[in-house]
Amino acid sequence: MIGLTGFGGYIPRLRLSRKSIADTNGWIQPGLKGLGKGERSICNWDEDSVTMAVEAARDCLHDRDNAEIRAIYLGSTTLPFLDRQNSGIVAAALNMDESLSTVDITSSQKAGTTALSTALDSADSSDGKEILVLASDARHTRAAAQQEMIFGDGAAAFTVGSKGVIAESLARHSFATDFVDHYRGENRSYDYNWEERWIRDEGYLKIMPQAIDKALAKAGIDAASVDTLIAPSTLKRVPEKIAQMTGINADALADALDGRVGATGCAHPLVMLSHVLESAKPGQIIVVASFGQGCDVLIFKVTNAIADRQPQTGISGYIARRQEETNYNKYMAFNDLVEQEKGMRAELDNQTAMTQLYRRRDMLLGLVGGECDVCGTRQFPRSRVCVNPNCNATNTQKPCNFSDTPAKIMTWSADHLTYCPDPPLHYGMIQFEGGGRFLANFTDADVGHVGTGQDVKMMFRVKDFDNQRGFRRYFWKAAPIRTSEESKNG
Structure with a gap:
């Protein structure tokens, strides 16, 4: 069948x-x-x-x-x-x-x-x-x-x-x-x-x-x-x-x-x-x-x-x-239906190094970090040396996928100075369940509804656009999860 x-x-x-x-x-x-x-x-x-x-x-x-x-x-x-x-x-x-x-x-x-x-x-x-x-x-x-x-x-x-x-x-x-x-x-x-x-x-x-x-x-x-x-x-x-x-x-x-x-x-x-x-x-x-x-x-x-x-x-x-x-x-x-003045802070060269995109594709596209075989410490990104100060073992990290791992916000900021198509730019340190943390951009974040300890879900999104060359770069962002009561109250 x-x-x-x-x-x-x-x-x-x-x-x-x-x-x-x-x-x-x-x-x-x-x-x-x-x-x-x-x-x-x-x-x-x-x-x-x-x-x-x-x-x-x-x-x-x-x-x-x-x-x-x-x-x-x-x-x-x-x-x-x-x-x-x-x-x-x-x-x-x-x-x-x-x-x-x-x-x-x-x-x-x-x-x-x-x-x-x-x-x-x-x-x-x-x-x-x-x-x-x-x-x-x-x-x-x-x-x-x-x-x-x-x-x-x-x-x-x-x-x-x-x-x-x-x-x-x-x-x-x-x-x-x-x-x-x-x-x-x-x-x-x-x-x-x-x-x-x-x-x-x-x-x-x-x-x-x-x-x-x-x-x-x-x-x-x-x-x-x-x-x-x-x-x-x-x-x-x-x-x-x-x-x-x-x-x-x-x-x-x-x-x-x-x-x-x-x-x-x-x-x-x-x-x-x-x-x-x-x-x-x-x-x-x-x-x-x-x-x-x-x-x-x-x-x-x-x-x-x-x-x-x-x-x-x-x-x-x-x-x-x-x-x-x-x-x-x-x-x-x-949707680029109107031409906007984006300001000087938007005047960046967002060229992507294709060599690095390929060599680190599991990390950049798959959100794959590492887990130490010796002490079990998880980290993102993966490196040769374990970040646990009580371990510091080398060449012991096996791949660890973080894309479906629950996480919480440790610290956060709402930046009105850095250019973002939908300001302010929300970002912060997130902590994964079971270990591992990194500084992530947020997406689908509502002003006034982001807080420390809030649950987030990792989502695959466009990181930025290279309009000079017609390339778009992808990465993972943290989407704050609002409770049903918060959503009802706007």
Whole structure:
């Protein structure tokens, strides 16, 4: 039996009120006011498709051995590097064994489902290992564009294999045609969108029902027996029409998360699938369809193992971990929609030494430190000499991964002088459970809600940008954990 063996996801903490977008841009686009309900997820300034993919993978693999993974397939249309393997960065951040295959799949809104379908085709029941499938998108739009109201940022993760299958793959069908509903050409930052009625009538309503019908026929399943249909579309009433045309019950349509997250690009069908699996019951039939220069359809049957493979936080948990953002100007700044005067302190040369990045990749990307074999002292970074003054043994440190180790804030500062895209810059000394400490930058930190002794979670983020050369450097930051009561009180 081949199918899904685990799942997870990630939604950024920040939620931009759609009303703030409409209030700012309604003078030039009055039609935006009709879309001004709810909120959408937005990346912090130090998040992108790679960092979201890492967090989704951690959510999926929280109780798993990374040695079980033999390949990583990453689907995205917003990869930060055009000529550097982005899935390779993810593998390094997850501290994966380097004897694995990494693949980037892009250039279509069905890149996420294509990655999953390819993994299911490639899964081998003989070796017992799994393929990690990731889909992540942070789509950019022009200010005041309708898509700015509709889109959201997010990622999903799945493992595919033959052991501990939680959702058996029953059938798959793909349909490829160069139907151009939108495109983004070379050296262009934003999509060019075609007319909505044409996309609806000639695209979704002719292509998707045909593909779903063929997939159901392959699986030998009657449409009326489908428990959940995932068929996301940014066009109103299209999912309902597709359900009607295929004979699937309208009440089988999955929550599209429109009012809380938005459409997360090629990740969205898999974000919805991850969300559905959180409450799925054994025996349920799930149909996943995605549209983009054709259509992918995947059909799964939930097994009894679903209760044993739940994510650490899940899409629902990350939706609940929200911080409202009403400052549209901050969103514009984070997405380079406005040119700002950053001041002299921002005039730094952030060139990365590629030699050091490679030689110390386990430390810089995987947050791997050391643990002394003699006295058990942990430290970051790893060095030849143990930092314990009562030991000082040399060449005794074995690798120790700190990325998933709980930690607390020992000391902290909020720096208003050093340049930061979202001032003040919070940083401080953190102490890891079981030993080890280092001076870390903080992320997702709220002014007035950072304190000594506070728990933090390590998160993979963008450290800084080298705008002269088009390079971005990644590292781990400490995210202060606020209690539910603190979050309620703002």
